[in-house]
Amino acid sequence: MDVLELLESAGLLAPGAAADPDDPTVLEIWDLLAHDGWETVLTLLEEPGSNPPVPPRIWADLAAAAEELHHARSAAWCRWRRYEARDDLVIRAELTLPPAAQGPRRTAFDGAGVMRPLWDIGRRTPDGGPDLAVAALWVEHTPTLGPGERATVRLLPLTPDRWRGLRPGDRITMHEGRPVAGTAVVLEARRVYGSG
Structure with missing residues:
Protein backbone atom coordinates (compact mmCIF):
# COMPACT_ATOMS: atom_id res chain seq x y z
CA MET A 1 0.00 0.00 0.00
CA ASP A 2 1.46 3.41 -0.93
CA VAL A 3 1.31 6.54 1.21
CA LEU A 4 -1.74 8.05 -0.50
CA GLU A 5 -3.64 4.77 -0.12
CA LEU A 6 -2.77 4.79 3.59
CA LEU A 7 -4.02 8.36 3.91
CA GLU A 8 -7.22 7.48 2.05
CA SER A 9 -7.82 4.36 4.16
CA ALA A 10 -7.39 6.45 7.32
CA GLY A 11 -10.05 8.87 6.05
CA LEU A 12 -7.51 11.69 5.81
CA LEU A 13 -7.72 12.29 2.08
CA ALA A 14 -10.67 12.10 -0.25
CA PRO A 15 -9.83 9.72 -3.12
CA GLY A 16 -8.92 11.33 -6.41
CA ALA A 17 -9.15 15.02 -5.56
CA ALA A 18 -9.80 17.45 -2.75
CA ALA A 19 -13.39 17.50 -1.55
CA ASP A 20 -13.36 21.23 -0.83
CA PRO A 21 -11.51 24.10 -2.58
CA ASP A 22 -9.65 24.85 0.68
CA ASP A 23 -8.51 21.24 1.13
CA PRO A 24 -5.05 20.25 -0.14
CA THR A 25 -4.94 18.56 -3.53
CA VAL A 26 -3.29 15.19 -4.15
CA LEU A 27 -0.50 16.94 -6.09
CA GLU A 28 0.14 19.33 -3.19
CA ILE A 29 0.29 16.36 -0.82
CA TRP A 30 2.76 14.51 -3.04
CA ASP A 31 4.94 17.62 -3.33
CA LEU A 32 5.09 17.99 0.45
CA LEU A 33 5.83 14.28 0.93
CA ALA A 34 8.59 14.40 -1.70
CA HIS A 35 10.27 17.15 0.34
CA ASP A 36 9.90 15.31 3.69
CA GLY A 37 7.01 17.57 4.75
CA TRP A 38 5.10 14.78 6.47
CA GLU A 39 4.52 16.76 9.66
CA THR A 40 2.86 19.51 7.61
CA VAL A 41 0.89 17.03 5.48
CA LEU A 42 -0.48 15.12 8.43
CA THR A 43 -1.32 18.32 10.30
CA LEU A 44 -3.15 19.68 7.24
CA LEU A 45 -5.07 16.50 6.66
CA GLU A 46 -6.15 16.12 10.28
CA GLU A 47 -7.55 19.61 10.70
CA PRO A 48 -11.04 19.05 9.23
CA GLY A 49 -13.30 18.26 12.21
CA SER A 50 -15.41 15.73 10.29
CA ASN A 51 -12.60 13.15 10.09
CA PRO A 52 -12.36 10.51 12.81
CA PRO A 53 -9.13 10.31 14.84
CA VAL A 54 -6.37 8.34 13.17
CA PRO A 55 -5.92 4.98 14.93
CA PRO A 56 -2.47 3.92 16.21
CA ARG A 57 -2.13 1.16 13.56
CA ILE A 58 -2.41 3.71 10.71
CA TRP A 59 0.28 5.86 12.35
CA ALA A 60 2.47 2.74 12.56
CA ASP A 61 1.88 2.04 8.84
CA LEU A 62 2.72 5.66 7.97
CA ALA A 63 5.91 5.43 10.05
CA ALA A 64 6.92 2.28 8.17
CA ALA A 65 6.23 4.01 4.82
CA ALA A 66 8.35 7.02 5.86
CA GLU A 67 11.19 4.70 6.88
CA GLU A 68 11.07 2.96 3.49
CA LEU A 69 11.43 6.38 1.86
CA HIS A 70 14.37 7.20 4.20
CA HIS A 71 12.57 10.10 5.86
CA ALA A 72 13.84 9.64 9.42
CA ARG A 73 12.19 12.72 10.96
CA SER A 74 8.86 11.93 9.29
CA ALA A 75 9.00 8.36 10.58
CA ALA A 76 9.74 9.69 14.07
CA TRP A 77 6.79 12.10 13.75
CA CYS A 78 4.41 9.28 12.78
CA ARG A 79 5.64 7.16 15.70
CA TRP A 80 5.08 10.16 18.00
CA ARG A 81 1.50 10.53 16.74
CA ARG A 82 0.99 6.78 17.23
CA TYR A 83 1.94 7.14 20.90
CA GLU A 84 -0.40 10.13 21.31
CA ALA A 85 -3.24 8.07 19.83
CA ARG A 86 -2.32 5.06 21.97
CA ASP A 87 -2.25 7.18 25.15
CA ASP A 88 -5.39 9.11 24.08
CA LEU A 89 -3.72 12.41 24.98
CA VAL A 90 -2.42 15.44 23.06
CA ILE A 91 -0.56 18.15 24.97
CA ARG A 92 0.76 21.22 23.16
CA ALA A 93 2.45 24.19 24.82
CA GLU A 94 4.40 27.34 24.03
CA LEU A 95 7.89 26.72 25.48
CA THR A 96 10.41 29.49 26.16
CA LEU A 97 14.03 28.73 27.01
CA PRO A 98 16.05 31.32 28.95
CA PRO A 99 19.13 32.81 27.27
CA ALA A 100 22.37 30.83 27.76
CA ALA A 101 23.63 33.34 30.35
CA GLN A 102 20.48 32.85 32.49
CA GLY A 103 19.68 29.15 32.15
CA PRO A 104 21.39 25.78 32.37
CA ARG A 105 21.28 25.03 28.63
CA ARG A 106 24.17 26.29 26.50
CA THR A 107 23.34 24.56 23.20
CA ALA A 108 20.30 23.71 21.10
CA PHE A 109 18.67 20.30 21.39
CA ASP A 110 17.13 18.01 18.76
CA GLY A 111 13.42 18.77 18.51
CA ALA A 112 12.34 15.35 17.19
CA GLY A 113 11.29 13.78 20.48
CA VAL A 114 14.76 12.80 21.64
CA MET A 115 14.79 14.85 24.86
CA ARG A 116 12.84 13.59 27.90
CA PRO A 117 13.09 16.29 30.57
CA LEU A 118 11.33 16.53 33.92
CA TRP A 119 8.31 18.83 34.24
CA ASP A 120 6.69 20.61 37.16
CA ILE A 121 3.00 20.35 36.23
CA GLY A 122 1.67 21.55 39.59
CA ARG A 123 1.57 18.27 41.49
CA ARG A 124 3.13 18.14 44.97
CA THR A 125 4.90 15.46 47.01
CA PRO A 126 3.69 14.71 50.56
CA ASP A 127 6.31 17.14 51.96
CA GLY A 128 5.05 19.94 49.67
CA GLY A 129 7.85 19.90 47.09
CA PRO A 130 7.24 19.64 43.35
CA ASP A 131 6.36 16.13 42.14
CA LEU A 132 8.17 16.22 38.80
CA ALA A 133 6.92 14.13 35.88
CA VAL A 134 8.76 12.91 32.76
CA ALA A 135 7.57 13.80 29.25
CA ALA A 136 9.33 13.62 25.93
CA LEU A 137 9.35 16.84 23.94
CA TRP A 138 8.70 17.41 20.21
CA VAL A 139 9.35 20.88 18.78
CA GLU A 140 6.81 21.65 16.05
CA HIS A 141 7.98 22.84 12.63
CA THR A 142 11.67 23.30 13.48
CA PRO A 143 14.48 20.76 13.90
CA THR A 144 16.09 22.26 17.03
CA LEU A 145 15.43 24.64 19.92
CA GLY A 146 18.17 26.57 21.69
CA PRO A 147 18.79 29.03 24.51
CA GLY A 148 16.69 32.19 24.29
CA GLU A 149 14.30 30.66 21.73
CA ARG A 150 10.57 29.99 21.87
CA ALA A 151 8.47 27.40 20.02
CA HIS A 175 13.84 20.91 34.35
CA GLU A 176 17.12 19.36 33.22
CA GLY A 177 18.52 19.46 36.72
CA ARG A 178 17.88 21.75 39.66
CA PRO A 179 17.39 25.12 37.89
CA VAL A 180 14.40 25.74 35.63
CA ALA A 181 15.43 25.02 32.02
CA GLY A 182 12.30 26.45 30.40
CA THR A 183 8.78 27.72 31.03
CA ALA A 184 5.70 26.76 29.06
CA VAL A 185 2.08 27.76 28.77
CA VAL A 186 -0.30 24.95 27.86
CA LEU A 187 -2.11 25.66 24.58
CA GLU A 188 -3.99 22.39 24.26
CA ALA A 189 -4.59 19.40 26.53
CA ARG A 190 -7.19 17.04 25.10
CA ARG A 191 -8.19 13.46 24.63
CA VAL A 192 -7.71 12.08 21.11
CA TYR A 193 -10.89 10.00 21.17
CA GLY A 194 -13.23 12.04 23.32
CA SER A 195 -13.75 14.94 25.68
CA GLY A 196 -12.19 15.41 29.07
Missing part, protein backbone atom coordinates in the same frame (compact mmCIF):
# COMPACT_ATOMS: atom_id res chain seq x y z
CA THR A 152 5.29 25.40 20.13
CA VAL A 153 6.02 21.94 21.48
CA ARG A 154 4.17 18.68 22.03
CA LEU A 155 4.66 16.68 25.21
CA LEU A 156 4.43 12.90 25.45
CA PRO A 157 4.17 11.92 29.13
CA LEU A 158 5.71 8.74 30.49
CA THR A 159 2.64 8.41 32.75
CA PRO A 160 -0.27 10.04 30.84
CA ASP A 161 -2.80 9.78 33.68
CA ARG A 162 -0.73 12.19 35.81
CA TRP A 163 -1.09 14.84 33.07
CA ARG A 164 -4.82 14.62 32.34
CA GLY A 165 -5.68 17.53 34.66
CA LEU A 166 -3.78 20.10 32.58
CA ARG A 167 -5.84 22.83 30.92
CA PRO A 168 -5.05 25.54 28.35
CA GLY A 169 -3.42 28.49 30.10
CA ASP A 170 -1.68 26.38 32.78
CA ARG A 171 1.97 27.29 33.34
CA ILE A 172 4.47 24.45 33.65
CA THR A 173 8.25 24.40 33.97
CA MET A 174 10.87 22.19 32.34
Whole structure:
Protein backbone atom coordinates (compact mmCIF):
# COMPACT_ATOMS: atom_id res chain seq x y z
CA MET A 1 0.00 0.00 0.00
CA ASP A 2 1.46 3.41 -0.93
CA VAL A 3 1.31 6.54 1.21
CA LEU A 4 -1.74 8.05 -0.50
CA GLU A 5 -3.64 4.77 -0.12
CA LEU A 6 -2.77 4.79 3.59
CA LEU A 7 -4.02 8.36 3.91
CA GLU A 8 -7.22 7.48 2.05
CA SER A 9 -7.82 4.36 4.16
CA ALA A 10 -7.39 6.45 7.32
CA GLY A 11 -10.05 8.87 6.05
CA LEU A 12 -7.51 11.69 5.81
CA LEU A 13 -7.72 12.29 2.08
CA ALA A 14 -10.67 12.10 -0.25
CA PRO A 15 -9.83 9.72 -3.12
CA GLY A 16 -8.92 11.33 -6.41
CA ALA A 17 -9.15 15.02 -5.56
CA ALA A 18 -9.80 17.45 -2.75
CA ALA A 19 -13.39 17.50 -1.55
CA ASP A 20 -13.36 21.23 -0.83
CA PRO A 21 -11.51 24.10 -2.58
CA ASP A 22 -9.65 24.85 0.68
CA ASP A 23 -8.51 21.24 1.13
CA PRO A 24 -5.05 20.25 -0.14
CA THR A 25 -4.94 18.56 -3.53
CA VAL A 26 -3.29 15.19 -4.15
CA LEU A 27 -0.50 16.94 -6.09
CA GLU A 28 0.14 19.33 -3.19
CA ILE A 29 0.29 16.36 -0.82
CA TRP A 30 2.76 14.51 -3.04
CA ASP A 31 4.94 17.62 -3.33
CA LEU A 32 5.09 17.99 0.45
CA LEU A 33 5.83 14.28 0.93
CA ALA A 34 8.59 14.40 -1.70
CA HIS A 35 10.27 17.15 0.34
CA ASP A 36 9.90 15.31 3.69
CA GLY A 37 7.01 17.57 4.75
CA TRP A 38 5.10 14.78 6.47
CA GLU A 39 4.52 16.76 9.66
CA THR A 40 2.86 19.51 7.61
CA VAL A 41 0.89 17.03 5.48
CA LEU A 42 -0.48 15.12 8.43
CA THR A 43 -1.32 18.32 10.30
CA LEU A 44 -3.15 19.68 7.24
CA LEU A 45 -5.07 16.50 6.66
CA GLU A 46 -6.15 16.12 10.28
CA GLU A 47 -7.55 19.61 10.70
CA PRO A 48 -11.04 19.05 9.23
CA GLY A 49 -13.30 18.26 12.21
CA SER A 50 -15.41 15.73 10.29
CA ASN A 51 -12.60 13.15 10.09
CA PRO A 52 -12.36 10.51 12.81
CA PRO A 53 -9.13 10.31 14.84
CA VAL A 54 -6.37 8.34 13.17
CA PRO A 55 -5.92 4.98 14.93
CA PRO A 56 -2.47 3.92 16.21
CA ARG A 57 -2.13 1.16 13.56
CA ILE A 58 -2.41 3.71 10.71
CA TRP A 59 0.28 5.86 12.35
CA ALA A 60 2.47 2.74 12.56
CA ASP A 61 1.88 2.04 8.84
CA LEU A 62 2.72 5.66 7.97
CA ALA A 63 5.91 5.43 10.05
CA ALA A 64 6.92 2.28 8.17
CA ALA A 65 6.23 4.01 4.82
CA ALA A 66 8.35 7.02 5.86
CA GLU A 67 11.19 4.70 6.88
CA GLU A 68 11.07 2.96 3.49
CA LEU A 69 11.43 6.38 1.86
CA HIS A 70 14.37 7.20 4.20
CA HIS A 71 12.57 10.10 5.86
CA ALA A 72 13.84 9.64 9.42
CA ARG A 73 12.19 12.72 10.96
CA SER A 74 8.86 11.93 9.29
CA ALA A 75 9.00 8.36 10.58
CA ALA A 76 9.74 9.69 14.07
CA TRP A 77 6.79 12.10 13.75
CA CYS A 78 4.41 9.28 12.78
CA ARG A 79 5.64 7.16 15.70
CA TRP A 80 5.08 10.16 18.00
CA ARG A 81 1.50 10.53 16.74
CA ARG A 82 0.99 6.78 17.23
CA TYR A 83 1.94 7.14 20.90
CA GLU A 84 -0.40 10.13 21.31
CA ALA A 85 -3.24 8.07 19.83
CA ARG A 86 -2.32 5.06 21.97
CA ASP A 87 -2.25 7.18 25.15
CA ASP A 88 -5.39 9.11 24.08
CA LEU A 89 -3.72 12.41 24.98
CA VAL A 90 -2.42 15.44 23.06
CA ILE A 91 -0.56 18.15 24.97
CA ARG A 92 0.76 21.22 23.16
CA ALA A 93 2.45 24.19 24.82
CA GLU A 94 4.40 27.34 24.03
CA LEU A 95 7.89 26.72 25.48
CA THR A 96 10.41 29.49 26.16
CA LEU A 97 14.03 28.73 27.01
CA PRO A 98 16.05 31.32 28.95
CA PRO A 99 19.13 32.81 27.27
CA ALA A 100 22.37 30.83 27.76
CA ALA A 101 23.63 33.34 30.35
CA GLN A 102 20.48 32.85 32.49
CA GLY A 103 19.68 29.15 32.15
CA PRO A 104 21.39 25.78 32.37
CA ARG A 105 21.28 25.03 28.63
CA ARG A 106 24.17 26.29 26.50
CA THR A 107 23.34 24.56 23.20
CA ALA A 108 20.30 23.71 21.10
CA PHE A 109 18.67 20.30 21.39
CA ASP A 110 17.13 18.01 18.76
CA GLY A 111 13.42 18.77 18.51
CA ALA A 112 12.34 15.35 17.19
CA GLY A 113 11.29 13.78 20.48
CA VAL A 114 14.76 12.80 21.64
CA MET A 115 14.79 14.85 24.86
CA ARG A 116 12.84 13.59 27.90
CA PRO A 117 13.09 16.29 30.57
CA LEU A 118 11.33 16.53 33.92
CA TRP A 119 8.31 18.83 34.24
CA ASP A 120 6.69 20.61 37.16
CA ILE A 121 3.00 20.35 36.23
CA GLY A 122 1.67 21.55 39.59
CA ARG A 123 1.57 18.27 41.49
CA ARG A 124 3.13 18.14 44.97
CA THR A 125 4.90 15.46 47.01
CA PRO A 126 3.69 14.71 50.56
CA ASP A 127 6.31 17.14 51.96
CA GLY A 128 5.05 19.94 49.67
CA GLY A 129 7.85 19.90 47.09
CA PRO A 130 7.24 19.64 43.35
CA ASP A 131 6.36 16.13 42.14
CA LEU A 132 8.17 16.22 38.80
CA ALA A 133 6.92 14.13 35.88
CA VAL A 134 8.76 12.91 32.76
CA ALA A 135 7.57 13.80 29.25
CA ALA A 136 9.33 13.62 25.93
CA LEU A 137 9.35 16.84 23.94
CA TRP A 138 8.70 17.41 20.21
CA VAL A 139 9.35 20.88 18.78
CA GLU A 140 6.81 21.65 16.05
CA HIS A 141 7.98 22.84 12.63
CA THR A 142 11.67 23.30 13.48
CA PRO A 143 14.48 20.76 13.90
CA THR A 144 16.09 22.26 17.03
CA LEU A 145 15.43 24.64 19.92
CA GLY A 146 18.17 26.57 21.69
CA PRO A 147 18.79 29.03 24.51
CA GLY A 148 16.69 32.19 24.29
CA GLU A 149 14.30 30.66 21.73
CA ARG A 150 10.57 29.99 21.87
CA ALA A 151 8.47 27.40 20.02
CA THR A 152 5.29 25.40 20.13
CA VAL A 153 6.02 21.94 21.48
CA ARG A 154 4.17 18.68 22.03
CA LEU A 155 4.66 16.68 25.21
CA LEU A 156 4.43 12.90 25.45
CA PRO A 157 4.17 11.92 29.13
CA LEU A 158 5.71 8.74 30.49
CA THR A 159 2.64 8.41 32.75
CA PRO A 160 -0.27 10.04 30.84
CA ASP A 161 -2.80 9.78 33.68
CA ARG A 162 -0.73 12.19 35.81
CA TRP A 163 -1.09 14.84 33.07
CA ARG A 164 -4.82 14.62 32.34
CA GLY A 165 -5.68 17.53 34.66
CA LEU A 166 -3.78 20.10 32.58
CA ARG A 167 -5.84 22.83 30.92
CA PRO A 168 -5.05 25.54 28.35
CA GLY A 169 -3.42 28.49 30.10
CA ASP A 170 -1.68 26.38 32.78
CA ARG A 171 1.97 27.29 33.34
CA ILE A 172 4.47 24.45 33.65
CA THR A 173 8.25 24.40 33.97
CA MET A 174 10.87 22.19 32.34
CA HIS A 175 13.84 20.91 34.35
CA GLU A 176 17.12 19.36 33.22
CA GLY A 177 18.52 19.46 36.72
CA ARG A 178 17.88 21.75 39.66
CA PRO A 179 17.39 25.12 37.89
CA VAL A 180 14.40 25.74 35.63
CA ALA A 181 15.43 25.02 32.02
CA GLY A 182 12.30 26.45 30.40
CA THR A 183 8.78 27.72 31.03
CA ALA A 184 5.70 26.76 29.06
CA VAL A 185 2.08 27.76 28.77
CA VAL A 186 -0.30 24.95 27.86
CA LEU A 187 -2.11 25.66 24.58
CA GLU A 188 -3.99 22.39 24.26
CA ALA A 189 -4.59 19.40 26.53
CA ARG A 190 -7.19 17.04 25.10
CA ARG A 191 -8.19 13.46 24.63
CA VAL A 192 -7.71 12.08 21.11
CA TYR A 193 -10.89 10.00 21.17
CA GLY A 194 -13.23 12.04 23.32
CA SER A 195 -13.75 14.94 25.68
CA GLY A 196 -12.19 15.41 29.07
